[in-house]
Amino acid sequence: xxxxxxxxxxxIVASLVxxxxxxxxGSAQDQAPDVGPHPNVGRSxxxxxxxxxxxHSDSGRVKYDYVRYCAGCHGTRGDGNGENAAWxxxxxxxxxxxxxxxxxxxxxxxxTDEDLFNTIGRGLVNxxxxxxxxFTRQQKADLVAYIKTFxxxxxxxxxxxxxxxxxxxxxxxxxxxxxxxLFTKLECWKCHGPxxxxxxxxxxxxxxxxxxxxxxxxxxxxxxDSRFKCGTTNRDLYKIFMTGLDGTPMPSYADIIKPADxxxxxxxxxxxxxxxxxRENEILAAAHGEIPPYVEKPDGQKSQAQPAIRPPSGxxxx
Amino acid sequence: xxxxxxxxxxxxxxxxxxxxxxGSITGKVTxxxxxxxxxxxxxxxxxxxxxxxxxxxxSETVVTGPGNTLQNVLVYxxxxxxxxxxxxxAVTLTQKGCRYVPHVIALHTGQDLDVxxxxxxxxxxxxxxQVNREWNKSQPPGAAPIRVKFDQPEFILVxxxxxxxxxxxxxxxxxxxxxITGENGTFTLPDLKPGKYTITAWQEDYGTKTADVTITGxxxxxxxxxxxxxx
Numbered sequence: 256x257x258x259x260x261x262x263x264x265x266x267i268v269a270s271l272v273x274x275x276x277x278x279x280x281g282s283a284q285d286q287a288p289d290v291g292p293h294p295n296v297g298r299s300x301x302x303x304x305x306x307x308x309x310x311h312s313d314s315g316r317v318k319y320d321y322v323r324y325c326a327g328c329h330g331t332r333g334d335g336n337g338e339n340a341a342w343x344x345x346x347x348x349x350x351x352x353x354x355x356x357x358x359x360x361x362x363x364x365x366x367t368d369e370d371l372f373n374t375i376g377r378g379l380v381n382x383x384x385x386x387x388x389x390f391t392r393q394q395k396a397d398l399v400a401y402i403k404t405f406x407x408x409x410x411x412x413x414x415x416x417x418x419x420x421x422x423x424x425x426x427x428x429x430x431x432x433x434x435x436x437l438f439t440k441l442e443c444w445k446c447h448g449p450x451x452x453x454x455x456x457x458x459x460x461x462x463x464x465x466x467x468x469x470x471x472x473x474x475x476x477x478x479x480d481s482r483f484k485c486g487t488t489n490r491d492l493y494k495i496f497m498t499g500l501d502g503t504p505m506p507s508y509a510d511i512i513k514p515a516d517x518x519x520x521x522x523x524x525x526x527x528x529x530x531x532x533x534r535e536n537e538i539l540a541a542a543h544g545e546i547p548p549y550v551e552k553p554d555g556q557k558s559q560a561q562p563a564i565r566p567p568s569g570x571x572x573x
Numbered sequence: 574x575x576x577x578x579x580x581x582x583x584x585x586x587x588x589x590x591x592x593x594x595x596g597s598i599t600g601k602v603t604x605x606x607x608x609x610x611x612x613x614x615x616x617x618x619x620x621x622x623x624x625x626x627x628x629x630x631x632s633e634t635v636v637t638g639p640g641n642t643l644q645n646v647l648v649y650x651x652x653x654x655x656x657x658x659x660x661x662x663a664v665t666l667t668q669k670g671c672r673y674v675p676h677v678i679a680l681h682t683g684q685d686l687d688v689x690x691x692x693x694x695x696x697x698x699x700x701x702x703q704v705n706r707e708w709n710k711s712q713p714p715g716a717a718p719i720r721v722k723f724d725q726p727e728f729i730l731v732x733x734x735x736x737x738x739x740x741x742x743x744x745x746x747x748x749x750x751x752x753i754t755g756e757n758g759t760f761t762l763p764d765l766k767p768g769k770y771t772i773t774a775w776q777e778d779y780g781t782k783t784a785d786v787t788i789t790g791x792x793x794x795x796x797x798x799x800x801x802x803x804x
Contacts, residue, residue, distance in 0.1 A: 352707075363707065445695075457736070461734055464701045503709075506709040506711040506734070507711065510711075511712070
């Protein structure tokens with residue numbers, strides 16, 4: 256049995272000093288944590304440039320804004336493990352991976368500052384990320400800079416060059432027809448479904464890069480407000496399939512689709528939004544709801560001719 | 574006289590690789606225990622792929638051979654080799670019959686990888702790295718090969734989201750000294766200078782095993798690896 260003896264004063268002082276030192280070390284660790292597969296080595300200050308606005312990751316308010324408005328889902332460490340994350344589907348973005356869906360840059364490349372800035376202001380439809388319209392432009396720019404501190408990738412790599420987008424040609428029943436041909440040929444329907452309802456044969460098996468189930472976009476259901484994950488305009492739609500949504504099953508078609516053809520696909524995707532009032536659906540209505548079949552001439556010229564191309568099995572009857 | 578000496582020296586140097594790099598490591602990879610039975614893959618959803626098989630193809634996570642041998646195990650020099658430069662020649666990963674051929678492919682950091690689609694269906698090529706850049710590209714039938722490189726050493730799972738059974742591995746290494754075991758589970762790492770080496774065997778489901786080997790000259794060292802299989 257050990258004898259109980261009063262602790263010498265020296266020991267008491269020493270233990271107090273030690274525990275104080277641990278407390279200090281603990282709080283310092285909270286500020287500069289190590290995260291995920293990218294240890295946050297040298298989590299140095301970052302800047303962002305949005306037009307004439309320069310954002311700073313160490314601006315007076317940004318940490319407050321991040322902790323107050325973002326960390327609940329994205330986590331104080333930026334790893335997507337905020338306290339709400341368990342309840343969310345899809346899961347919040349993990350900033351330590353520096354992989355982003357909505358980019359103007361090619362697949363595999365970092366987004367531009369403006370891409371991130373726009374995502375904050377726009378929110379992500381069909382997720383819990385709302386449009387943060389209450390922030391000033393400066394606040395958003397600072398948050399963009401702050402988000403960039405979570406991955407060392409932002410110090411090592413430059414964002415890609417935005418993909419070129421040629422001017423949109425006129426919407427015609429021919430462009431819609433050719434778009435439909437591409438939708439079939441490029442097998443967009445395998446995930447998005449023959450009618451764009453997000454119910455293609457591969458839809459139920461899809462997972463994102465963190466092995467979380469993910470649903471393909473349902474064009475028909477989402478047609479009320481016509482918002483896409485990464486925007487609302489035809490240009491946004493063009494960007495989505497040419498850049499791909501990194502971190503998700505949606506690949507880039509930039510190497511596959513010629514820019515002119517890409518606009519035709521945009522025009523067809525718009526008619527999948529069956530309830531959306533818009534030029535594409537007006538033109539389809541004027542053609543009595545019939546999309547004429549498209550066949551490719553041997554020389555690659557676009558043409559309208561019979562007979563109809565047969566949709567692959569699984570495409571359904573139309 | 575002077576020139577003759579030089580020629581002689583050049584001749585001797587030219588012979589050197591054959592003389593000094595003659596060490597090699599060879600061995601066999603086996604398992605103990607009971608590995609999971611490979612399960613047949615139902616490719617009915619992709620008739621053009623299904624038609625390429627007489628019997629349904631099976632999963633390739635663990636491929637065993639006669640005598641408890643393991644196929645598709647990557648064996649490489651993880652320490653001691655000094656080849657910093659990637660080979661100029663590209664390695665090719667082929668999508669055929671809705672599978673990745675080969676199932677495990679190794680390449681050097683910075684080496685070109687060509688991804689080829691030989692199927693009559695689209696694939697999307699979607700590597701899911703943790704330290705390299707993630708990207709995802711569609712590749713319809715007849716499309717040009719996708720040529721890429723990876724900067725950082727990493728074992729990268731590659732997927733096709735259209736065909737969820739498709740899973741392959743890209744082993745990005747800092748060495749050109751590697752081998753992947755074939756049907757009989759054997760491997761050979763040739764052309765090794767004398768020196769101390771650590772060799773690593775990696776099986777996608779069972780993880781890694783390492784061994785230290787010293788090569789002293791023109792010799793072949795035998796190193797076998799045994800993994801503990803689990804169902």
